[in-house]
Structure formats: structure tokens, C-alpha cells
Amino acid sequence: MLNDFLLEGKSVLVTGASSGIGRETAIRLAEQGASVMLTGRNRDALNETLSLMKNKDTHSLFAADMEDPSAFASLIENIGCCDGAVHCAGIYKSQPCRYISESQLHQIMHLNFEIPVLLTKTLLKKRKINKNGSVIFISSILAYYVSEGSLAYGASKSALNAAVRFFALELSGLKIRVNAISPGVVKTNFIRKNNTGISQERIDEDEKMYPLGYGTPEDVANAVVFFLSDASKWITGSNLIIDGGFSLR
Amino acid sequence: MEENKFLRNFIEVFDEVPTEAITMNTVLRAIEGWSSLVGLSIIAMADQEYGVEIDDVDLRGIKTVGELFDLIQKKTNVK
Ligand SMILES: NC(=O)c1ccc[n+]([C@@H]2O[C@H](COP(=O)([O-])OP(=O)(O)OC[C@H]3O[C@@H](n4cnc5c(N)ncnc54)[C@H](OP(=O)(O)O)[C@@H]3O)[C@@H](O)[C@H]2O)c1
Numbered sequence: 001m002l003n004d005f006l007l008e009g010k011s012v013l014v015t016g017a018s019s020g021i022g023r024e025t026a027i028r029l030a031e032q033g034a035s036v037m038l039t040g041r042n043r044d045a046l047n048e049t050l051s052l053m054k055n056k057d058t059h060s061l062f063a064a065d066m067e068d069p070s071a072f073a074s075l076i077e078n079i080g081c082c083d084g085a086v087h088c089a090g091i092y093k094s095q096p097c098r099y100i101s102e103s104q105l106h107q108i109m110h111l112n113f114e115i116p117v118l119l120t121k122t123l124l125k126k127r128k129i130n131k132n133g134s135v136i137f138i139s140s141i142l143a144y145y146v147s148e149g150s151l152a153y154g155a156s157k158s159a160l161n162a163a164v165r166f167f168a169l170e171l172s173g174l175k176i177r178v179n180a181i182s183p184g185v186v187k188t189n190f191i192r193k194n195n196t197g198i199s200q201e202r203i204d205e206d207e208k209m210y211p212l213g214y215g216t217p218e219d220v221a222n223a224v225v226f227f228l229s230d231a232s233k234w235i236t237g238s239n240l241i242i243d244g245g246f247s248l249r
Numbered sequence: 250m251e252e253n254k255f256l257r258n259f260i261e262v263f264d265e266v267p268t269e270a271i272t273m274n275t276v277l278r279a280i281e282g283w284s285s286l287v288g289l290s291i292i293a294m295a296d297q298e299y300g301v302e303i304d305d306v307d308l309r310g311i312k313t314v315g316e317l318f319d320l321i322q323k324k325t326n327v328k
Contacts, residue, residue, distance in 0.1 A: 094292075094293070095293055096290040096293055098261070101297065148289055149286075149289045198305065199305045201305075202305050
């Protein structure tokens, strides 16, 4: 039974592997025996992730800014076939609705929704996702639970959630499974670097809304392991909310 | 930084506060409709109109519209 959770022999692409949830995911996948293709913008940070991983020589590293079309194209060209892809790259920006700027709306939709969809589509077209593969999108509870200032982000993750279900149906012929994980607040740089204007005090106050407190990157990475492993082979099109009980209230 | 332009930007943050009701001496928390969303909107306004970052701790230390003006001005000068 426990062997079902191992990822030996599986090759997995992880975006956003230079930080936070993506980094911890890469580390966990390596522990479970997967060989990992790590991508993110910051090469030094990717190397740091690699330095924390087991079986270092089985992994590969691709630094690319996915907003740059030519870097995006060469990323897809350079990565090999995979048994799984985990889309962790994402951005957040707090904008009350009357202060949403067109450029930021585009950027958030582009990076959180279009890029993961286009990356998946292109990998499929190039037959780079193997049969029985598993694709995981990191969404957010803000797709379901509204909070002030999160219209653009919440909409981008809602769009992603819809895409998951369409992918799941269309890829079932190849037995490729497609699922989303929607975390509540996870302690990463994400909170600080994307939330100009939110003080530590406000963050501490917010954490009290979580019966089990804020999550850690490991909490999300463990769910990713499950979705990539054969233990979840009958699960597709689902969306797992992991939020320490936040949504119970 | 120009005061009248600032006041216009500031008033845009609110749903229906009349322009005449706001002067540099107005106390922020006494403005009808003050809420945490207004706080977020002021932060977004400072970012978009003036390119400066303020956070809710900065905001808490501020009493009047004029003090907000001064803070934003100070931060613009630092840049
Ligand atoms: N943390 C939370 O509270 C939370 C909650 C719910 C959902 N999520 C979601 O979880 C995912 C990961 O978040 P995190 O907390 O791990 O955030 P993070 O620490 O800020 O990491 C974000 C990652 O996205 C990458 N990225 C951003 N822009 C990119 C671009 N243009 N091209 C390529 N890569 C890019 C970053 O790469 P570089 O650092 O190399 O630039 C980084 O690796 C996101 O999709 C986020 O929406 C997070």
C-alpha cells in the first residue's frame, strides 16, 4: 500500500521551483524517488532548491521567465518527457476593484491562468506528457472565498479551476489525470512580497481565522505527492481544498 | 505634489463622500464610510498615483488627510 505513494521512475516538471510551495514540492518529490525538472526565473534560487534535494544528478534545471515568449518557447523545447507536471508559479497583487489596472489584470491572468494552460497544452501537443501522467495546478481558496482586494487573483484562480475540469475530461483517454489543489494561506514569501501594504500585525490577525493556523509548504507538497502517485489513480478533475479549516467558518 | 490633485485622488477612494466634506484637516476615521477596504484603497491609490508603498501600520499612525499627504510626499522625496 505505502509503495503506491512512491514516485520512483517518474519524471516530473515543477514550475515555481525556486521558491515556496514549488521549492518544497521539488524537495519532497525527490525524496519519494522522482526525477524532477525544476523551473523558475531565479537561477541561483533554483540551484539552492537543487542543493536541498536527494539524488541530485537525476534532476535538471531550467531558468526561464515564462512571461517572456521566447524564454517560454525554449523552456518547452528543452524539457523532456514527463509523467507529471506541477504548476506552482503564480503571483498575487492586492487591488481593491476600483484600483485594478489593466496591465496588472493582464499580468495576473497571464501568469496564473494562461501560462499554466498553454504550458500544459503545448506539452501535450509535443507528446511530452506520458500516458498515465498526472498534472496538478496550484489554485487558491480565493477562487471560492472572496476577500477584499483579490478580484484579479481570485478570478485568475477560478479560471484555472474551470480549466482543470476541461483538461481532465479531454485527457482521460490517455489516462492522464488533472487535478487542482486550493490552499489557504501558506507561510511563504508570497504573502510578503506580493502584499505591499499588509503589515505583519494584520497577517497575525488573519492567521487567527485558521483553526489549524496558516499552512506550510510541506502541507501542500504532501498533497502534490499524493496526486502524482498511483495512490490517486482514480482521481481526476477534483479540487482539493487544504486550508487548516479556514473554510469551515 | 499638488494638494488639489491629491484631494481629488483621495476622494475617489470613497463611494459617496461629497468633495466639500474633505479638507486637509479632516480626520480620516471620522469620514463616513471609513472601513478596512478604504484603508486598502488608500494604499492602492498611493501606489498607483504616486508610486509609493505605505502599509496599514503607516496608516494607523495617521490622523488627518493632511498627515497622509505629508507621508506620501515624504516617501516620494525619498525615492
Ligand atoms: N502562499 C500562499 O499563501 C498561497 C495560497 C494559495 C495559493 N498559492 C499559490 O501557490 C503557488 C505558489 O505560491 P508560493 O507561495 O510558493 O509563492 P512564491 O514563494 O512567491 O513563489 C512563486 C514562484 O512563481 C515563480 N514565478 C513568478 N513569476 C514567474 C515568471 N514570470 N516566470 C516563471 N516563474 C515565475 C517564482 O519564480 P522566481 O522566484 O524565480 O521569480 C516563484 O518560484 C502560486 O500559484 C500561488 O498563487 C499560494
